[in-house]
Amino acid sequence: MRQAIQGQALENRMGELLSRKYPSRQWYLDANVGGGVLDIRAIDISMKYGMVIHMTHTAMEMEQRVLKAAGELLERFALSRNKNANNEDSDSLKRRIDGEVVGAATGEYRG
Numbered sequence: 001m002r003q004a005i006q007g008q009a010l011e012n013r014m015g016e017l018l019s020r021k022y023p024s025r026q027w028y029l030d031a032n033v034g035g036g037v038l039d040i041r042a043i044d045i046s047m048k049y050g051m052v053i054h055m056t057h058t059a060m061e062m063e064q065r066v067l068k069a070a071g072e073l074l075e076r077f078a079l080s081r082n083k084n085a086n087n088e089d090s091d092s093l094k095r096r097i098d099g100e101v102v103g104a105a106t107g108e109y110r111g
Helices: 002-021 059-076
Strands: 027-032 037-042 051-054
Touching (some): 002 037
C-alpha cells in the first residue's frame, strides 16, 4: 500500500512537471516503486513504448532526467518541444493499424 501511494505521488509530481514544460502533449507515467523505475510514454506516440528512468536519484535529479527523457522522446519522433506547440504535428506521423507510430518499438521514427 505504501509503495502504491509513493508511486502515485511521484506520477503526479512528474506529470505536473511535464504538463508545465509541454502543455500541449499528453503523457502517461507509471511508477514502479518496488522495481525502482518510472516509465514515461508520450500518448501521441505510443501507449506501449517510451522511456524508463531509474529512481536512484534525488528529487531534483529525477525532475531533470524526466524532462530530458521526455524531450528526447519528442525529438526522436520529430515532434516539437516548443511550449506553445499544438498537437497537429503528431497527426502527420505514420501509424500502424493498431495506432502505434511506426518505429515506436525501437524508439526511432521511420517516417
